[in-house]
Amino acid sequence: MPQGASLSLRELAKFYDGAGAVLGVSLDLEPGKFLTLLGPSGSGKTTTLMMVAGFVDPTGGDILVNGRSVARMPAHKRDMGMVFQNYALFPHMTVAENVGFPLKMRNMSRSERDDRIATFVKMVGLEPFAKRYPQQLSGGQQQRVALARALVFSPSLVLMDEPLGALDRRLRLQMQEEIKGIQRELGLTVIYVTHDQEEALTMSDMVAVMEGGRISSFGTPREIYEKPTNRFVANFIGESNFIPCHLEQAGGETLARLESGARVAVGASDLPAGAPGVIFLRPERLRLCAADDALPNKVPGRVMGEIYLGDASLYRVRLGDGLEVKVKRPNRGYGMPVREGDEMMVGWQPADSIVLRA
Secondary structure (H helix, E strand, O other), rough: OOOOOOEEEEEEEEEEOEEEEEEEEEEEEEOOOOEEEEEEOOOOHHHHHHHHHOOOOOOOEEEOOOOOOOOOOOOHOOEEEEEOOOOOOOOOOOOOHHHHHHHHHOOOOOOHHHHHHHHHHHHHHHHHHHOOOOOOOOHHHHHHHHHHHHHHOOOOEEEOOOOOOOOHHHHHHHHHHHHHHHEEEEEEEEOEOOOOOHHHHHHHHEOOOOOOEEEEEEEOHHHHHHHOOOOHHHHHHHOOOOOEEEEEEEEEEEEEEOOOOEEEEEOOOOOOOOOOOEEEHHHHHEEEEOOOOOOOOEEEEEEEEEEEEOEEEEEEEEEOOOOEEEEEEEEEOOOOOOOOOOOEEEEOOOHHHHHEEO
């Protein structure tokens, strides 16, 4: 069965006609971990993946697998499995033949090949369809064939380039669970490319958020979501509020002065006292409350509108200085009733806020 390899990228770069697509990407990934390269179009995530795969030659830097450089090694010698968005199946081959193709290219004996094909076709739940052709399968079934084909020869790394982008939401969620389950069961090292933040948070052990050919932030999904290192990451991952402020130091806690003149306690910040910044707050960390609520931070606001999300509602609230913030509130059937036009307080705990550079 596959055993994951370690991966290290050292100042990996790619230039096209003098323009940089990837500008010095460095990271270390432990064996058996699931890494997602996440970012908008043009951020360099797919180019980085293709350099790891060997389909694109780097302009500079190095790629180390288990400590060994593979940057100048041909793609077919890198021992990596690849899953593409368009599946790339052979239409004239059955499911079993598609899955077994990498083994045939490696001159594996027929008996061993048949055993491996049976194992991996069963693993992805396609035993009843082993003799069917790709055009006789649904999109989700074709993706399972592509996954089995990428795993069947026990690669050291599995690379996936937006493999679920063509599937509908329900099937995409199902495939996310199946891919993550197989990765954990086999101890695979996976490098996964997506622009879908929810997908990245759901599946990953580590996330590298890319912007302009560089890694803007690298950490666990919880770290990336709860404690973003800059405004780009905070804005790209999930819903965010940014409240302009100036830092003030007072005793053992950090205070921030809002544009309205109000002072609030905030979480730790790397900015010096007096520096302009923005208070970063997730909508689910804010509360609509009364003036006598025990929350340490409270500012007045007016409810401007509501978006019903099923399990929660997202409220637009205009603060006294005219700034609008979003407040996410679970629909649990109790608590203060909220209607458009209501004047209420918006409150939060200091630890739930981070002050970022403006």
